[in-house]
Amino acid sequence: MSNIRANRVAEQMKKEFGDILTQKIKDPRIGFVTVTDVEISPDLQESKIFVSIFGTEEEKEQTLVGLAKSKGFIRSEIGKRIRLRKVPEISFEIDETIEYGNRIERIIRNLNDEDQS
Template identity: 60%
Template sequence: MANVRVHRVAEQLKKEVSDIISNHIKDPRVGFVTVTDAEVTGDLQEATIFITVLGEDDQKEASLEGLNKAKGFIRSEIGKRIRLRKTPELDFKFDHSTEQGNRIDQLLHDLKRDEHDSEDF
């Protein structure tokens, strides 16, 4: 039962944080940020928000800095939107799964091409 609640809170948090970042954060450092996932501890005290950012590494770091600077604002907005006894502490982290997936895709593509090239001999 508690697991279901944690999962529901995580999904709601993901949705709300995404909306807040898209529509309410005015910091110019925060670029094209996508919230990919949210993980909440069992006691609902802490939440890790996973993000991807479009752009170069320096733009990604700047976006993360902007989000960390706006944590208080984001938490207060979440507190207004989600009814919890205590709004979780937020921790923003980069989601590297997309990059890893693209890398695996590229490796498989290269492997397939190499196999095809070796069959031509």
């Protein structure tokens, strides 16, 4: 039962964080960010927000720094929007799955090009 609740809270946090990111945060270090997933521990004490960041490695690092500096604000905004006794601690991680998928697609395309020639 706790796992179902954690999944519902994670989905709600994903939605709310996306709204907060587009409407409330004005940090110039934060670039083009897409929220890909949110994982919450079963006891609802910790959460990992996975983000996909468009840009160079330096821009990605600056965006992570900006998000880390905004963590308190983000957590309080999520607390206002989702009624929980305690808002989970937040950590941000870059989601590499999109880049990994693109790399695999390039490899397959190169193999197909070699087969055709």
